[in-house]
Amino acid sequence: MSSSEERDDVPETKVLAIASHVCYGFVGNTMATYVMQSLGCEVAAINTVHFSNHTGYRQVKGTKTSAEEIRNLYEGLTQSYLTDFDVLLSGYAPSAAAVEVVGDIAQDLIRRAEGKPGSFFWVLDPVMGDLGRLYVAEDVVPAYKKIIHHADLILPNQFEAETLSGIKISTTSDLTKAITLIHKIYSIPHLIVTSVQLSNLGSTAPSGMMTIIGSTVRSDGSPRLFRVDISALECNFNGTGDMFAALTVARLREAVFAAGPSLRNTKSWISPDDVSPTELPLAKSTEKVLSSMHAVLLKTMEARKAELAATDNTFVELTDEQQQFREHLRRTKASEVRLIRNVRFLRNPIVTFKAQEWTE
Amino acid sequence: MSSSEERDDVPETKVLAIASHVCYGFVGNTMATYVMQSLGCEVAAINTVHFSNHTGYRQVKGTKTSAEEIRNLYEGLTQSYLTDFDVLLSGYAPSAAAVEVVGDIAQDLIRRAEGKPGSFFWVLDPVMGDLGRLYVAEDVVPAYKKIIHHADLILPNQFEAETLSGIKISTTSDLTKAITLIHKIYSIPHLIVTSVQLSNLGSTAPSGMMTIIGSTVRSDGSPRLFRVDISALECNFNGTGDMFAALTVARLREAVFAAGPSLRNTKSWISPDDVSPTELPLAKSTEKVLSSMHAVLLKTMEARKAELAATDNTFVELTDEQQQFREHLRRTKASEVRLIRNVRFLRNPIVTFKAQEWTE
Numbered sequence: 048m049s050s051s052e053e054r055d056d057v058p059e060t061k062v063l064a065i066a067s068h069v070c071y072g073f074v075g076n077t078m079a080t081y082v083m084q085s086l087g088c089e090v091a092a093i094n095t096v097h098f099s100n101h102t103g104y105r106q107v108k109g110t111k112t113s114a115e116e117i118r119n120l121y122e123g124l125t126q127s128y129l130t131d132f133d134v135l136l137s138g139y140a141p142s143a144a145a146v147e148v149v150g151d152i153a154q155d156l157i158r159r160a161e162g163k164p165g166s167f168f169w170v171l172d173p174v175m176g177d178l179g180r181l182y183v184a185e186d187v188v189p190a191y192k193k194i195i196h197h198a199d200l201i202l203p204n205q206f207e208a209e210t211l212s213g214i215k216i217s218t219t220s221d222l223t224k225a226i227t228l229i230h231k232i233y234s235i236p237h238l239i240v241t242s243v244q245l246s247n248l249g250s251t252a253p254s255g256m257m258t259i260i261g262s263t264v265r266s267d268g269s270p271r272l273f274r275v276d277i278s279a280l281e282c283n284f285n286g287t288g289d290m291f292a293a294l295t296v297a298r299l300r301e302a303v304f305a306a307g308p309s310l311r312n313t314k315s316w317i318s319p320d321d322v323s324p325t326e327l328p329l330a331k332s333t334e335k336v337l338s339s340m341h342a343v344l345l346k347t348m349e350a351r352k353a354e355l356a357a358t359d360n361t362f363v364e365l366t367d368e369q370q371q372f373r374e375h376l377r378r379t380k381a382s383e384v385r386l387i388r389n390v391r392f393l394r395n396p397i398v399t400f401k402a403q404e405w406t407e
Numbered sequence: 408m409s410s411s412e413e414r415d416d417v418p419e420t421k422v423l424a425i426a427s428h429v430c431y432g433f434v435g436n437t438m439a440t441y442v443m444q445s446l447g448c449e450v451a452a453i454n455t456v457h458f459s460n461h462t463g464y465r466q467v468k469g470t471k472t473s474a475e476e477i478r479n480l481y482e483g484l485t486q487s488y489l490t491d492f493d494v495l496l497s498g499y500a501p502s503a504a505a506v507e508v509v510g511d512i513a514q515d516l517i518r519r520a521e522g523k524p525g526s527f528f529w530v531l532d533p534v535m536g537d538l539g540r541l542y543v544a545e546d547v548v549p550a551y552k553k554i555i556h557h558a559d560l561i562l563p564n565q566f567e568a569e570t571l572s573g574i575k576i577s578t579t580s581d582l583t584k585a586i587t588l589i590h591k592i593y594s595i596p597h598l599i600v601t602s603v604q605l606s607n608l609g610s611t612a613p614s615g616m617m618t619i620i621g622s623t624v625r626s627d628g629s630p631r632l633f634r635v636d637i638s639a640l641e642c643n644f645n646g647t648g649d650m651f652a653a654l655t656v657a658r659l660r661e662a663v664f665a666a667g668p669s670l671r672n673t674k675s676w677i678s679p680d681d682v683s684p685t686e687l688p689l690a691k692s693t694e695k696v697l698s699s700m701h702a703v704l705l706k707t708m709e710a711r712k713a714e715l716a717a718t719d720n721t722f723v724e725l726t727d728e729q730q731q732f733r734e735h736l737r738r739t740k741a742s743e744v745r746l747i748r749n750v751r752f753l754r755n756p757i758v759t760f761k762a763q764e765w766t767e
Contacts (some may be wrong), residue, residue, distance in 0.1 A: 056474075056748060063430075068452075069453065070423075070451045070452055070453050070480055070483070070484060071451045071484055071487075071489040072451075072489075074439060077452075080440070081444055082440055083755050084444075084747055085445075087747060087748055088747070089747055091430045091431045091432075092428075092430055093430050094428065094454075094457060097457065097472070097476075097480070098480075098483070099456060099479075099481075099482075099483020099487070099488055099489070100483060100484070100486050100489060104487045106483075106487060107483060108482055109479065109483060110476060110482055110484070112457070116457075116469075116470060119459075119468045119469065120430055120457070120458075120459045120468060120469050121459075122459075122468055123430070123458070123459020123460060123466075123467060123468030123469060124430060124431055124459050124460070126468070126740075127431075127459070127460055127464045127466060127736050127740070128733075128736055128737070128740065129431040129432075129459070129460060129740060140505060266682045267699075271513075329504075343688070353656030370416045375487055376487050377488070380487070380488065380489060385449065387444055387449055388416060388419070388447055389449060390480075
């Protein structure tokens, strides 16, 4: 790619993305597809649900894709030799059987890449629950535990890290133990625990901060831990996990390519042991990802405020309960991430957040 | 929008797009969504099929969305007040019942826009067939004929224009008659007949050219006809009709906004009678649309050539027939439109094709 207009594209990347589709707004594949495309990636999307909107609205219409349909779509790709994917990004799967099919698809792509180390990479977001609560069927957990050791990078939140490691995270030292154990039990080369509130874990970190903790394993199995602190925004947005995952696909690949041909031809892109935590491609990637996200979410908050000011919240002839629900819908709509007209922050982040070595 | 990075966005536009989804490659909504997003439009996509790939591969796996599912998804949007659409773009519908639901959705959106002329606009691509052959079920034709008078702009190809007008187009004068009749029978304000080969219609146009004929109706019901000639490319691409439709949504709205507030507050954006054919927003839009498309398709041809040179076409242990089919698959894949890394041609077309007045 030579022309100046393409200078902001990441290296050419073909992604198979398996996650939800919503008609209105941005979560799942609807978020991830545009985010990756806007950075220059080709994206093939298998949609695990076809919903009118995200579940944050508390009402939704549409259908879930069955495990058999997901398998069938992938067979459609293989029968026409459309499997030249560099990365698999897998997110929400609506059943244990669907998780299993995603695992089968990943293993097929791994098999096709045999003999070409580093030519295929699986980013798995083990969507199971949040804030101490499982929001998938119970049999989804063992289904993930069975497939996860094939993944190269996983993106659990704190609850999912607890679920996978079996360690209740109450202190910063629990967090380190959980990450070390996940590397070990599942042979996971890279992981990022998204959105940890350190102030809840006995740390002296200020309470208005959120922390993202990442690690790439060393050859002796020990973690290389880094942290990035960001100021928490006073608003809940849906789809931010999917945005994080999609940006990470593009930015990690970019950082791995920037590290030279040796790393990208190494299985699972594991940096040599002498690379320090903050110099890891995963750390460099996370800095850019969070800087993009923070800028887009600040713009979203501005737009949300303007939309709420401009639209009416007086609903006549409604009971209090109905009124509250209408107001909930109005606020949820106003909080949809404003991606499209803020694409410059995706393509050209000004890096304002820096990785630091994490020592509990 | 004030910052320089957004200068290439079209005016803010929310589109409901109803068409096919394919995992791999670009046709239907998979094409239209990214094209409109890249120009700054918000797009809500209801997918009428969920296929592994486009049918040009001659084999496909996946499912069609039932008419009831389409209706249900739209009800999901209405129940949460997610209907603030400026434009409806409707493409391939997999059954007569689905066409009917699309018509119902359009009429609901028209009803919601009552009292605000110009605030809602329906672009309908009446996907029925091509090159003299119907490729949908026969009952789809009367289903389209029933709903089409609610549309603001339709984009038939020559065969579809024949089907809708009932006129077999063998001469340039037949073409004019067909367009005039479509304006009249269906009260259609705007139409564009995509890809006409005038050299087949007794015109003196050189045979290597393709012509696009458009018209916006005058208050007396007469057409205002313009033509844009482009050099035909020696390759078949899938999804170019969807690309044309999506670019037209964005560029027509841009041209209408550029014409001042009066036009955009006029029902169906019909320009005053004194606006000449070549000064119509529809003509201005078509110039930009075709310039974008031609540049992207030239880049696609280059990439196609490189991909075919780089990939192997010797398949061992195959019969001649199998060998031919593999080669067909290889060529079809290589011909997928290269959209993502050529987005600059979508955003910043250099206008090389100019509209001329069409006189048969």
